[in-house]
Amino acid sequence: MMNVQRVVLIIIVFMFLGASGCKSSKKFIASKHKAGFHDAFITCHQYGFKPAEILTEEEHKTVENLLKNEKGIGTGYGFWISATNLDSKQTYYWLNSGRKLFYTNFSSGQPDNYKNNENCLHIFQISLGHFAWNDMPCNSHQRFLCQYNEEPCSTYEENKVSLL
Numbered sequence: 001m002m003n004v005q006r007v008v009l010i011i012i013v014f015m016f017l018g019a020s021g022c023k024s025s026k027k028f029i030a031s032k033h034k035a036g037f038h039d040a041f042i043t044c045h046q047y048g049f050k051p052a053e054i055l056t057e058e059e060h061k062t063v064e065n066l067l068k069n070e071k072g073i074g075t076g077y078g079f080w081i082s083a084t085n086l087d088s089k090q091t092y093y094w095l096n097s098g099r100k101l102f103y104t105n106f107s108s109g110q111p112d113n114y115k116n117n118e119n120c121l122h123i124f125q126i127s128l129g130h131f132a133w134n135d136m137p138c139n140s141h142q143r144f145l146c147q148y149n150e151e152p153c154s155t156y157e158e159n160k161v162s163l164l
């Protein structure tokens with residue numbers, strides 16, 4: 001009897017979420033100011049976001065669509081994403097979750113660890129509206145991407161966005 005009640009409750013909750021269209025979804029946000037890789041990582045957390053992790057082609061395209069509309073972005077202009085190979089110097093991993101990179105979208109010939117000094121990844125505009133990934137010195141200053149889950153049916157997140 002208990003189990004049946006639970007199942008019914010779960011179904012009702014899902015019906016409610018479905019009917020109201022209030023599903024949690026991952027969103028990206030671009031900073032206005034520039035920072036080194038580690039400052040960028042911390043700043044995302046300080047504003048209640050997480051550092052951005054691009055895990056699928058769909059997410060890559062979502063980021064492209066976000067950045068396409070940013071003002072003053074020329075070819076080569078980059079934003080930190082939160083992947084690094086610091087310490088291991090071999091495998092890249094997402095610093096926040098610790099996941100290895102399964103999906104990547106590097107520009108050709110990258111990552112090249114140029115001058116043995118590039119251990120952090122950014123996404124940059126390779127041609128108008130198209131973006132690719134590249135490794136950069138972690139202390140270079142770039143704008144950066146954070147991510148958050150849009151709370152179901154809340155405008156609270158919209159308010160936070162203007163702070164970064």
Ligand SMILES: *[C@@H]1O[C@H](CO)[C@@H](O)[C@H](O)[C@H]1NC(C)=O
Binds near residue numbers: 064
């Ligand atoms: C990489 O990004 C480009 C868009 O800039 C897209 O056309 C392509 O499909 C992506 N490649 C992969 C493997 O996702």
